[in-house]
Amino acid sequence: MKTETKSWLERNTFHHNDFWDLRKLVEEKESKGLTISLCIPTLNEEKTIGKEVLILRSELMERYGLVDEFAVIDSGSNDRTREVAAAYGADVYLAADILPEMGNKRGKGENLWKAIYQLKGDVICYVDADISNIHPRFVYGLVAPLIGCDDVKYVKAFYDRPLNYSSGLRPSGGGRVTEILIRPLFSLFYPELTNVIQPLSGEYAARREVLERIPFPIGYGVETAHLLDLYQEYGIEAFAQTDLDRRVHRNQTTNALGKMSFGILQTFLNRLKSHGRIDQLPDMDTIYRQFEVEGSNYRQLTHQVVEEERPPMIEVEAYLARRKVSK
Amino acid sequence: MKSKLTNGEETLATLLAEIPRQVERLSEVREELLANAVLLGEIPSPTFGEENRIRFVIDRFRENELVDPTIDDCGNASALLPGTEGENTILLMAHADNVFDHETNHAMCVGSDRITGPGIADNAIGLSSILTLPTLLDSLGIKLKDDLLLLANVKSLGRGNLQGAHHFLETTQRPFRAGICVEGATQGRLSYSGLGALRGEISLRIPGDYDWNRFGASGAIAHLSRLVGRIMEIPIPREPKTSVVFGGLRCGSTYNTVPKRGSLRFEITSEADTVVTDLENQVRDLSEEFPLESGTEVKLEIVARRPNCSIPFGHPLVKTTRAIMDSLDITPKVDPSTGDLNAIIQAGHPGVTLGLTTAENLRDENESILLDPLFKGLAQLISLLRSIDEGLCDA
Numbered sequence: 001m002k003t004e005t006k007s008w009l010e011r012n013t014f015h016h017n018d019f020w021d022l023r024k025l026v027e028e029k030e031s032k033g034l035t036i037s038l039c040i041p042t043l044n045e046e047k048t049i050g051k052e053v054l055i056l057r058s059e060l061m062e063r064y065g066l067v068d069e070f071a072v073i074d075s076g077s078n079d080r081t082r083e084v085a086a087a088y089g090a091d092v093y094l095a096a097d098i099l100p101e102m103g104n105k106r107g108k109g110e111n112l113w114k115a116i117y118q119l120k121g122d123v124i125c126y127v128d129a130d131i132s133n134i135h136p137r138f139v140y141g142l143v144a145p146l147i148g149c150d151d152v153k154y155v156k157a158f159y160d161r162p163l164n165y166s167s168g169l170r171p172s173g174g175g176r177v178t179e180i181l182i183r184p185l186f187s188l189f190y191p192e193l194t195n196v197i198q199p200l201s202g203e204y205a206a207r208r209e210v211l212e213r214i215p216f217p218i219g220y221g222v223e224t225a226h227l228l229d230l231y232q233e234y235g236i237e238a239f240a241q242t243d244l245d246r247r248v249h250r251n252q253t254t255n256a257l258g259k260m261s262f263g264i265l266q267t268f269l270n271r272l273k274s275h276g277r278i279d280q281l282p283d284m285d286t287i288y289r290q291f292e293v294e295g296s297n298y299r300q301l302t303h304q305v306v307e308e309e310r311p312p313m314i315e316v317e318a319y320l321a322r323r324k325v326s327k
Numbered sequence: 328m329k330s331k332l333t334n335g336e337e338t339l340a341t342l343l344a345e346i347p348r349q350v351e352r353l354s355e356v357r358e359e360l361l362a363n364a365v366l367l368g369e370i371p372s373p374t375f376g377e378e379n380r381i382r383f384v385i386d387r388f389r390e391n392e393l394v395d396p397t398i399d400d401c402g403n404a405s406a407l408l409p410g411t412e413g414e415n416t417i418l419l420m421a422h423a424d425n426v427f428d429h430e431t432n433h434a435m436c437v438g439s440d441r442i443t444g445p446g447i448a449d450n451a452i453g454l455s456s457i458l459t460l461p462t463l464l465d466s467l468g469i470k471l472k473d474d475l476l477l478l479a480n481v482k483s484l485g486r487g488n489l490q491g492a493h494h495f496l497e498t499t500q501r502p503f504r505a506g507i508c509v510e511g512a513t514q515g516r517l518s519y520s521g522l523g524a525l526r527g528e529i530s531l532r533i534p535g536d537y538d539w540n541r542f543g544a545s546g547a548i549a550h551l552s553r554l555v556g557r558i559m560e561i562p563i564p565r566e567p568k569t570s571v572v573f574g575g576l577r578c579g580s581t582y583n584t585v586p587k588r589g590s591l592r593f594e595i596t597s598e599a600d601t602v603v604t605d606l607e608n609q610v611r612d613l614s615e616e617f618p619l620e621s622g623t624e625v626k627l628e629i630v631a632r633r634p635n636c637s638i639p640f641g642h643p644l645v646k647t648t649r650a651i652m653d654s655l656d657i658t659p660k661v662d663p664s665t666g667d668l669n670a671i672i673q674a675g676h677p678g679v680t681l682g683l684t685t686a687e688n689l690r691d692e693n694e695s696i697l698l699d700p701l702f703k704g705l706a707q708l709i710s711l712l713r714s715i716d717e718g719l720c721d722a
Contacts, residue, residue, distance in 0.1 A: 050437030051365060058362035063390075080439065087439040089358065132434045133369070248434070 009195050012152065012240040013298055016141035022064040025140060029066065029147045036143055036205075037069040037121030040090070041111035045129035046079040052127070052134045053088040059136040066140060069121055072129075073098070073111040081129075093118055107218035108202075116211050123147075124211060128202035133248040142205035145240040153238040154206040154230055158198035159247040175200065176254075179290075181261050182224065185268055187288045189277065190228070192236045194289035197298065199227055200264075203244070210238070220260045221267025228271040338717050339647065343654040346706050349467055350655075353702040356466045360459040360705075361442065361698070363387065365435045367458075368444050368451035374424040374487040377402060380454075381423055384479045387458045393477070401481060401494035408461050408475040410716070415473040417715050418506035418676070419460065420492065421453040422483035422667055426690055443695040448511035448686035452696050454479055456509055456683060456705060463705065471716045473504060483667055485526070488631035492670035505644055505715045506671040506678035507708065508664070511696055512686035514704045515652065517659040519645045519679050520637030521669030523603045524596045525629060529554065529614060532624040533587040541622065546585035548578045550623050554613070555591065561609050567598035571606065596665065600634050633665065636672040644677045644720040651710045655703050677722065681708055 019025055029036065038056065042049055049072065060067040072085040072092045086092045096104040098114040112126055123146050125139050142155045178200050186193045193199065200223050214229045216222055230238055252260070272278045288303045313319045320326060372380035384404040388396035393406035404423070407416075425446035427433070435444035442452075456463075457477050464471070476499075480491035510516065531547055531554065538544065555573060563569050571593060578589025595610075597603045607629070614627040638644065652659045664680045671678035683704030685697040714720055 046438075047436060050439065051435060054358060054437050055362050055365060058358040062358055084437075084439045088437070135366075 008192075008236050008239075009298060009300065012145070012149075012237075013197075014141070014145055014240065014242040016137040016242055016244050019140050019144035022066060022136075022140060025144055025147060026064050026066050029143075032147065034123060034147060035068045035121045036066060036123045036125060037071065037115070037119035038067045038125050038127065038139060039112070039115040039119060040072045040085075040127050040129050041075070041108050041115075042072055042077060042081050042085070042129045043075040043108075044077045044079045044081060046077070046081045046084050048132055048134070049081050049129050050084040050088055052129060052131065053085050053090045055134050056127070056136060056139055057089050060139055066143065067125075069119055071115065071119055073115055073118070075106055075108075075111060105218045109216045109218035109222035112222060113216035113218070116208065122208055123205055124208060125205035126203065131247055133246060137244055138203055138247075139205075141242040141244050142203060145242065146205055146207060149240065151237060152240045153210045153234060154226065155204060155240045155242060156196055156198065156227075157201045157203035157244045157247075158196075158241055159201065160243070160245050175257075177257050177261050177264065181264060183290065184288065189272065190231065191287065191289065193227055193231055195236065195300065196227060196239065197241060197291055199223065210234070217263075217267050220263030224264050225267050225271065228268070228275070232271075232275055335717075335719050339650060339714060339719055342710055342713050342717070343651065346651075346654055346710055349706045349709060350702045352467055353463060353705050356463065357698070357702070359462055360455055360701075361437070363458050364447065364452045364455035364696075365437060365442065365444075367454055368435045368442075368447045369433045371427065371429045371431065371433050372424050372446070373426070373428050374482055374484045376429060377423045377481040381479060381481060384423065384454070384458060388477070391458075391461050393461065399495060399498065401491050403481055403491045403495045404479045405495065406477050408464075408471075408477065410471045410473040410475065412472040413474045415504040416476050416501045417471070417473050417712060418476050418478060418503045418671070418678075419457055419509065419712070420478040420480055420506065420667060420671075421457045421509045422450050422491070423454055423479040423481050424484050424487060425449060425451075426484060427692070431692060440699060441695045441697050443693055445692045445694055448684075448689055448694050448696045450509075450511050452511040452683060452701070453509040456708065460709075463709065467709065469709065469713065471712065473716045475712070476501065476503070480667060486630045488526075489633065489667055489670045492667040493673075496670055496674040496676075503671075503676045505720055506668075506676050507711060508667045508671065508678065508680040509708065510666070510680060510682050511684060512689055513660070513682040514684050514700050514707075515657050515660045516662055516682035517645070517648055517652065517679060518662050518664035518666075518668050519640070519642065519648075520663045521633060521635065521672050522596050522663035522665050523598065523600045523635035524594060524631070524633050524665045525603050525607055526592070526594045526631040527607075527610065527627055527629045529591045529593070529610075530626045530628070531589050531591075532626075534622070534624055537622055543621070546579075546587070547589040547623075548586055550617075550621055551576065551578055551589050551591055553621070554617055554625070557613050557617070558593070558610060561606065561613075563606075564597075564602060567602060569595070569597035569599075569602050569606070571595050594665075598635060598663075633669045634673070636669055637663075638672060638677045642677060642720075642722055644679055644715070644722075647714045647720050648679055648681070648711055651707055651714070655707055657703065657707065677720070679711075681711070683708070 070090050072090045073095050074082050082092045095111045095114050098118050125143050145152045145155045182199050217225050286306045288305045290301045370380040381404045385396050388406035396406040398404050427445040431445050482490035573593050575592035579586040595606045614625050618625045668678050668680045684701040687695040
């Protein structure tokens with residue numbers, strides 16, 4: 001079991017530098033007859049959306065024909081997000097105008113779900129709108145494994161988190177919610193999924209054929225739901241992940257992360273229920289899995305964490321004798 | 328009665344007539360230009376630390392399949408866009424360094440009418456125009472007869488003292504028909520002369536055995552203030568035009584600790600080299616006299632020096648540039664350069680410096696360029712290139 005997961009980590013973990021040759025990538029995409037749509041879900045992102053559209057469109061549509069369609073799907077921003085995105089050539093949609101007969105729910109997942117209906121590509125790549133160091137690698141790093149490997153259906157991003165360590169060896173992983181909530185839950189219930197270094201990253205690309213077959217929570221749980229549903233259906237081999245180096249974005253308050261965790265936990269428990277695990281919990285795994293990285297090599301670190309318990313003191317005979325009391 | 332136009336005037340009139348269409352077309356194909364400006368602007372590139380930006384430039388030259396993309400010994404990146412005939416070569420250059428250090432947050436903010444970020448005007452957008460020019464010419468259907476040598480020069484600003492430009496011009500074997508320096512700001516700028524300039528740094532230190540009880544004893548800030556006052560007492564001639572600018576004063580770190588060292592940066596510019604030399608000598612004398620009377624240690628270091636140089640106002644290159652600006656309703660602002668143009672003219676080539684657009688908060692971290700005027704600025708540059716190519720700017 002351990003050997004198998006390690007081998008997935010080696011085979012399906014990439015670095016964006018692996019795909020630097022965009023000409024070659026475009027040739028391969030064209031030879032396979034694939035089309036790629038890029039979707040940026042937005043809500044009040046006027047400060048960063050202009051740069052994202054400008055850089056990604058110019059580099060990946062104008063200079064290299066990697067992306068065939070570029071859409072911004074907006075939740076109803078009340079700043080100039082839609083105007084700025086349109087000024088730089090994105091197709092801008094209001095989520096409420098797509099599939100209006102299905103109603104309009106407010107949340108990022110709603111925009112991602114409606115993108116499947118609105119966009120035409122065989123592959124859809126989702127990129128968050130709040131990346132202040134946007135670079136074409138945020139797209140080509142994610143779509144490249146789908147172009148190159150027919151078995152891969154879903155590619156997640158992971159990043160070098162801007163932490164400094166004095167040695168060359170450093171822990172690698174996700175943000176606070178990943179490390180405190182998701183990784184412990186996955187370690188307990190879905191150990192194989194702990195190989196996904198940043199399960200909550202907002203950038204991923206997937207084939208239409210899988211996206212159209214899974215439900216979309218509209219709120220915080222969308223990324224978790226994707227992982228669990230696709231893992232249940234296709235197993236770990238359907239996934240790949242790409243190191244996109246550094247991502248600079250807004251930092252969230254602890255309060256906001258608490259709200260996010262609450263939403264994710266709801267999704268997770270729903271999936272446990274639908275996967276038939278809530279009533280038949282397996283023996284819980286006691287191995288906690290984290291990552292460390294040295295250069296470009298990622299290794300899973302395992303820690304045995306056994307939460308042993310003591311009985312209530314009132315049940316201990318010696319205690320009863322000492323206190324001269326009975327149960 | 329209408330006077331008959333010469334062939335040159337007719338050619339220029341034809342070129343000028345195309346400008347409105349070019350402005351419109353350039354605004355339609357702006358993405359690559361702006362994307363390059365943002366990508367360049369986000370790579371820190373302080374003087375003497377331009378390597379990463381130059382690597383980006385050379386990659387772009389290669390991607391655009393230019394001829395002979397090269398990084399020279401000094402760190403300059405250059406490449407050639409071959410002309411259809413290639414009998415002459417035009418030099419188009421932009422400096423790759425800026426005044427912000429590696430620690431500055433170089434994130435650019437792209438709005439619908441402007442881009443904001445450190446160094447976007449000076450000189451990310453200027454450098455981007457050079458990188459993107461082959462694509463822009465292509466989209467306008469323009470093929471130059473002359474070869475076009477594109478240069479991103481390093482070590483230009485401050486202590487760089489135009490090292491990159493001088494090195495390139497000294498080592499390159501090509502004669503240039505003309506040279507154009509491109510700056511992001513400000514549209515209307517027309518420099519055809521290099522202003523004689525000297526930049527210096529005065530370092531002051533309070534020695535360990537300083538007598539704090541002596542009359543007039545004080546810390547480095549007070550001493551530097553006195554020194555500034557003494558320099559300001561030096562008479563500055565009105566003619567030839569001359570100025571002394573104090574550009575930087577570094578001293579002290581807190582509220583209540585007397586600083587023991589500090590430095591003053593200054594620039595002397597004059598239309599007469601003799602005046603620059605005379606003022607330098609007077610500042611040098613002060614730097615030698617001041618420590619004797621104050622008990623401090625003072626050191627003067629000259630970090631940059633350049634002589635006056637110029638091409639005539641009536642040079643066809645200048646006249647044509649003015650005609651192009653006039654047809655674009657750009658009011659020329661004649662401004663002697665202390666930048667790379669000096670190196671071009673000193674090397675014996677005719678040259679001008681042009682600005683592309685309107686900038687705000689120049690050299691602050693919230694430096695901005697306005698996008699709307701940019702396309703006129705580019706049309707101005709492209710029309711000048713075509714005029715040189717047609718031989719309209721030859722003396």
